[in-house]
Amino acid sequence: MVAKIERGNHLKGVLIYNYEKVTQDQGNILHWHKMMESITGEFTIPLLERSFEPYLIANNRTEKPILHISLNPNPKDAVSDETFSALAENYMQEMGYGEQPFVVFKHTDTERAHIHIVSVCVDEYGKRISDSFEKVRSMKVCRKLEKQFQLTSAIGTTEKKDIPLQKVNAKQNNLKQQVGSVLTFVNENYQYQTLGEYKALLSFFNITAQEVKGIIHGKEKRGLVYFATNDEGKKVSNPFKSSRFWQPVGLADLDRKFKKSKAFIDKHKPQKRVRKLVRYAIQKYPNQDHFKKYLQDHKVSTFVRENEQGRIYGISFIDHTSKTVLNGSRLGKDLSANVFHRLWNEAEVPISIPVKENSKEHYTAHIENEPIVKEEDFSNVNIMEALGGLLPMDIPEENDTKNLKKKRKNKRDAKRR
Numbered sequence: 001m002v003a004k005i006e007r008g009n010h011l012k013g014v015l016i017y018n019y020e021k022v023t024q025d026q027g028n029i030l031h032w033h034k035m036m037e038s039i040t041g042e043f044t045i046p047l048l049e050r051s052f053e054p055y056l057i058a059n060n061r062t063e064k065p066i067l068h069i070s071l072n073p074n075p076k077d078a079v080s081d082e083t084f085s086a087l088a089e090n091y092m093q094e095m096g097y098g099e100q101p102f103v104v105f106k107h108t109d110t111e112r113a114h115i116h117i118v119s120v121c122v123d124e125y126g127k128r129i130s131d132s133f134e135k136v137r138s139m140k141v142c143r144k145l146e147k148q149f150q151l152t153s154a155i156g157t158t159e160k161k162d163i164p165l166q167k168v169n170a171k172q173n174n175l176k177q178q179v180g181s182v183l184t185f186v187n188e189n190y191q192y193q194t195l196g197e198y199k200a201l202l203s204f205f206n207i208t209a210q211e212v213k214g215i216i217h218g219k220e221k222r223g224l225v226y227f228a229t230n231d232e233g234k235k236v237s238n239p240f241k242s243s244r245f246w247q248p249v250g251l252a253d254l255d256r257k258f259k260k261s262k263a264f265i266d267k268h269k270p271q272k273r274v275r276k277l278v279r280y281a282i283q284k285y286p287n288q289d290h291f292k293k294y295l296q297d298h299k300v301s302t303f304v305r306e307n308e309q310g311r312i313y314g315i316s317f318i319d320h321t322s323k324t325v326l327n328g329s330r331l332g333k334d335l336s337a338n339v340f341h342r343l344w345n346e347a348e349v350p351i352s353i354p355v356k357e358n359s360k361e362h363y364t365a366h367i368e369n370e371p372i373v374k375e376e377d378f379s380n381v382n383i384m385e386a387l388g389g390l391l392p393m394d395i396p397e398e399n400d401t402k403n404l405k406k407k408r409k410n411k412r413d414a415k416r417r
Contacts, residue, residue, distance in 0.1 A: 001146055002071075002072045003072070003091070003138045004072070006246075006247075007064040007068070008068065008248045009248070010243055010245075010246065011049060011066050014068050015118060018105040018118060019045055020176075021108075021109060026109040027107045029043055029104070030084055031084070031085040031089070032102070034100070043103070052120050054124065055100075055101070056120065058125060059122045060128075062122050065120050067102075067118070067120055068116065069119075070114055071091060071114060072112060073087075073114065084104070084115050088102075088104045088117055090148070092117065094137075094144070096129055097121070099123075100119045102118060103117070104117050105118070109174075143155070167231075168182060175228055176245075179240060182207055183207075187249065189323050190324065191323060191324045192324075193262050193265070196305075196314060197326070198325070201316075201325050202226075207226060207228060208233065209226050211223070211224055212225055223242065224250055226249075227240070268322065270324040274317050274319050274324075275332060278295065278300075278331060282339075282343065286343055300317055303317075305337070311341060312340055314328075315336075315337045
């Protein structure tokens with residue numbers, strides 16, 4: 001059995017994701033603990049929310065108080081509803097969440113029936129429940145439950161992730177599920193620092209994201225919605241609010257993701273490899289198709305953004321080796337969108353300035369796709385040419401420098417007297 005633990009701050013999104021399985025006859029509410037019940041015995045999303053509200057109101061500082069756990073037995077195991085309920089109860093108890101309110105959803109939308117547990121990781125006083133060594137403890141609990149309930153052990157088997165190997169299909173009924181699967185995969189596996197880089201990655205799965213703004217009760221509100229697109233990038237579906245997904249894919253979540261990605265990139269510096277490949281390709285293959293093929297052969301995808309007039313205003317490179325998305329201007333001024341527009345639309349061959357590996361990184365801060373250069377640094381090679389007319393023309397000769405030093409020494413001696 002494999003357990004997967006997720007944390008977030010969108011309770012309603014998690015509940016909607018699971019409750020929709022029930023309404024679509026692809027699941028049912030199997031078990032609950034310390035949850036409010038209706039007279040009819042039926043659960044609704046508002047009723048489920050009310051059971052968690054006191055804990056969330058009492059929450060002190062926990063950023064992601066929502067707990068979403070899935071328990072996935074081997075498909076060969078014929079697990080009854082009673083066993084699933086017992087697995088959930090025992091797992092929560094062993095992990096320290098036995099006194100928390102939680103509800104268990106059984107999903108039957110895939111060939112392997114599995115359960116999802118929704119709970120909170122703060123107690124009734126708002127204090128966070130310890131998650132120290134959680135992954136290690138979870139694996140030990142899973143091994144214990146496998147023996148207790150005679151399930152197939154997950155040791156020695158490789159867990160296959162739900163990796164979206166194809167683009168979403170807007171004609172299928174499970175479009176929201178397809179989009180959610182891609183968002184999960186992208187969020188867990190890739191690094192990106194701007195909304196533009198995020199959208200570049202999503203475009204390969206025929207998905208786009210759009211920021212929306214509005215005034216509600218006199219206050220400005222911002223949000224993010226997702227659309228399915230066709231191969232030309234045109235929207236072909238109704239919007240999906242980010243809150244409709246249980247995954248952390250809202251604007252605030254993305255801001256946190258951007259910061260984590262920046263820390264990863266600053267530490268591992270994947271841009272060095274990408275920069276070297278792109279600079280070589282731009283000199284060797286001025287043709288756009290050949291340029292893209294060379295990079296694709298080296299596991300780097302290219303995403304070009306053009307306006308209606310055919311003007312290239314953005315370019316991003318997706319390195320599938322380091323799982324990183326990088327805007328061209330982030331790699332250097334000589335690899336910005338304007339350079340590629342001139343190369344591919346005006347047949348102007350750019351001059352790429354090589355940068356030594358030990359030279360200081362060129363840092364650029366971005367607002368979407370427009371770079372604001374904060375700092376520039378040059379390698380020692382051809383530094384005079386690189387600086388050009390920025391150097392002052394009245395550079396003192398060697399004798400002038402000696403005279404200047406002598407005058408300063410005389411002034412210091414005079415002060416001492």
